[in-house]
Amino acid sequence: MRIPSVRPALLLSALAAAQLGAGSEPMLSSTSLNSCQPNSQFTASLFNVVYTPNNNSAAVNVVATSSVEGYVSFDVSVVAYGYQIIKQSVDPCKLGLAGLCPMTAGKIPLKFNFDVDPSAKTLLPGIAFTFPDLDATVRVVLNNTETHESVACVEADVSNGKTVNLLAVKWTLAIIAGLVLCSSAVLNGLGHSNAAAHIASGALSLFGFFQAQAILGMMSVHLPPVVQSWTQDFQWTMGIINVNFLEDIFTWYQRATGGTPTTIFDTLTTVSVQVEKRALSVLPETAVNLYRRSASLIPGVSTEIVKRGNIMTGSGSYIVYGIQRVAFRANIESTNLFLTGLVFYSLLVVFTIGGIAAFKGFCELAAKNKWMKSDTFLEFRNGWLTILKGILFRLTLIGYPQMTILCLWEFTQVDSPAEVVLAVFFLVGMTVTLGWAAMKVVRIARRSVAMHRNPAYILFSDPHALNKWGFLYVQFRASAYYFVIPVLGYTFVKSLFIAFAQGKGNVQAIGLLLIEAGALIGVSVLRPWMDKSTNTFNISICSINFINSIFLLIFSDVFDQPPIVNGVIGLILFFLNAIFATVLLIMVIVSTILVFYRKNPDGRYQFMADDRTSFMKSQSQLTGTTELDALAATARGDKAGGYYKPGLDLDDDNESISSESMRRRTDTSRLSIPVGSSHGSQGIHYQNQPRSPVEASVPLFPASGNSSNRSQSPYGPSAGAFRAQNNSTPTSFRAQNNAR
Known part of the structure; x- marks a missing residue:
């Protein structure tokens, strides 16, 4: 079979270079023997075969169980990407294979080396030894020479040792994502909120998008080898990272809390592990899959039992699929997977808190020793605790897909009672936290609409609200502040299908298709993000996710298509997603670099149509006098007499938008007068300054002294008229009382 050469840009070039740099000897190998026929009379608990074309030899290490007696012939076929490239009959007696001529019932240990005809190398295309994650299968049908009936069928997946699942790719993706997130935090600290x-x-x-790729790998449908390896490159986004000493700790913890760890990796020298080749729903004689960690079985197949959460065949080999397949490919015991994801997410939170606290200390030390200007990162230094809360909320949102899938899956595994308690705590805690935060944003936005007829006013004018809750709405336009609620619902429903439908590939594929279709339609119609370019960026991601869900439906074999279709679709999925991921990376990297090269980073981006930038303020940029700062705060409605009261959080329950509270805020007769002050017109000192209807960015006292030259309020003439009507203090009174 000739596979076309495809060169999909930067990322694939890096992968190819890494493979060429490996410099390993060309070889083909197989590590498991799978049954491909009901009631097959030949199985193998251990199967290791390695073919090296340079010396034309093959090493075989097999422990097989046979109930076949007599002389048999082998019909051997080699299939690559669903296309049959070799088919021939083999007589084991002519090869002189002991134990196979004739075959006898019982356990057959086979361990030997034999020479391969040099002509076999010419039958295989050169790409079979170089293309990563080769999708090739050798199938052997055993026929009784007397009755000419098929008595057994076995097949072995073949690998050439090349793969796109590379540690360098994982580190590169993680570093880029981390640097870009840190860059946005630095820009925001420097006052460039629009660019940030x-x-x-x-x-x-x-x-x-990286997490969506990782979730693809957790589907229990059959995935071609290249798709399995590609999605494995992104499992770090789900906290699935193998660290040996941590895995030992997790195993100890599970035993100490009443669990029973799996020991697959301890038995690899004697037992093979089959990476599930076909959807479980189409395995021979399979009717129902009762999926539970300690009592899972496939009715109708008497030779299959379940041992410690993994399906184990009667021959002694294991079958892994879906989430267990991800764990196996990451060299993590499936019973340690939940703790692995949970601990790495917790470590991310802890290190983030430590990093923010250390940066705060460094900034104060640098400002004190005049290593940097005193107003640099001033807003962060003054409100770093509020900013830290916002960052922790953002980490909760980032880790929500990971922890939701792992916690729900843990309910089906019950690795130990203590782990189930942890799963309940994290799932409920994160869901309630994000739901509560989303409802607070909705309440703040509704209050802003009631008071100022614009949701952006309070959402973006007050730094306390922006730093604490902005993670939920800053990426959306102001009128789509609510969109985080559909995002959370989308994540939770998707996690339900991934976690609870393991072993039901068809259900997962159909469910994911409907979910991704709904998401694509929703974002295409609403276009909720902040501007056109951001909408295009995110709608493109949703489109790729939808296309991937179609491919997964094809892999589930619901259409009963020929195998070559799956092989071709697997290559298309890999190339499509690799090219798209490369484009996204280049766009994000270039955008970040260009921003730092600009004198005014905010100038690179157009101001949003919701006018949020006119409401934003940066304490580090307020360089006026104390009087002007106080009046600017009054105009925004901040601490100096606006809707924000000292000691009262913006989203506090007792600060409602009811008519009574509105009346109290606008009733000028309630202005407090200090005890003991004169009651004359010249001696009254008001505790709260009156609100100003002017925009904070415009000088309050024009040189001409003509108040008609002042700009109008940014939030509409009706709001300006309302404030002017209720402001009982004339300009002369302000001029009289401003001197301090």
Whole structure:
């Protein structure tokens, strides 16, 4: 079979270079023997075969169980990407294979080396030894020479040792994503909120796409080898990272809390592990899969039992699929997978808190020793605890897909009672936290609409609200502040299908198709992100996710298509996603670099149509006098007399938008007068300054002294008229009382 040469840009070039740099000897190998016929009379618990074309030899290490007696012939076929390239009959007696001529019932241990005809090398295309994650299968049908009936069928997946599942790729992707997120935080600390919002939105969308790729690998449908390896490159986004000493700790913890760990990796020298080749729903004689960790079985197949959470055949080999397949390919015991993801997410939170606290200390030390200007990162230094809360909320949102899938899956595994308690705690805690935060944003936006007829006013004018809750709405336009609620619902429903439908590939594939179709339609119609370019970026990601769900439906074999279709679709999925991921990475990297090269980073991006930038303020940029700062705060409605009261959080329950509270805020007769002050017109000192209807960015006292030259309020003439009507203090009174 000739496979066309495809060169999909930067990422694939890096992968190819890594493979060429490996410099390993050409070889073909197989590590498991799978049954491909009901009631097959030949099985193998251990199967290791390695063919090296340079010396034309093959090494065989097999422990087989046979109930076949007599002389047999082998019909051997080699299939690559669903296309049959070799088919021939073999007589084991002519090869002189002991134990196979004739075959006898019982356990047959075979361990030997034999020479392969040099002509076999010419039958195989050169790409079979170089193309990563070769999708090739050798199938052997055993026929009784007397009755000419098929008595057994076995097949072995063949690998050439090349793969796209590379540690260098994982580290590169993780470093890029982390640097971009840190860049957005630095820009925001320097006061460039518009640029920071765009960079953060791109980084979060990129990370979400990486998580979607990882979730593909957790599907229990059959995935071609190249797709399995490609999705494995992104499993770090789900906290699935193998660290040997941590795995030992997790195993100890599970035993100490009443669980029974699996020991697959301890038995690899004597037992093979089959990476599930076909959907479980189409295995021979399979009717129902009762999926539970300690009591899972496939009715109708008497030779199959379940041992410690993994399906084990009667021959002694294991079958892994879906989430267990991801764990096996990551060299993690399936019973340690939940703790692995949970601990790495917790470590991310802890290190983030430590990093923010250390940066705060460094900034204060640098400002004190005049290593940097005193107003650099001033807003962060003054409100770093509020900013830290916002960052922790953002980490909760980032880790929500990971922890939701792992916690729900743990309910089906019950690795130990303590782990189930942890799963309940994290799932409920994160869901309630994000749901509560989303409802707070909705309440703040509704209050802003009631008071100012614009949801962006309060959402973006107050730094306390922006730093604490902005992670939920800053990437969306102001009128789509609510869109985080559909995002959370989308994530939770998708996690339900991934976690609870393991072993039901068809159900997962159909469910994911409907979910991704709904998501694509929703974002295409609503276009909720902040501007056109951001909408295009995210809608493109949703489109690729939808296309991937179609491919997964094909892999589930619901259409009963020929095998070559799956082989071709697997290559298309890999190339499509690799090219798309490369484009996204280049866009995010270039955008971030260009922002730092600009004198005014905010100038690279157009101001959003929701006018949020006119409401944003940066304490580090307020360089006026104390009087002007206080009046600017009054105009925005901040601490100096606006809707924000000292000691009262913006989203506090007792600060409602009811008519009574509105009346109290606008009733000028309630202005407090200090005890003991004169009651004359010249001696009254008001505790709260009156609100100003002017925009904070415009000088309050024009040189001409003509108040008609002042700009109108940014939030509409009706709101300006309302404030002017209720402001009982004339300009002369302000001029009289401003001197301090």
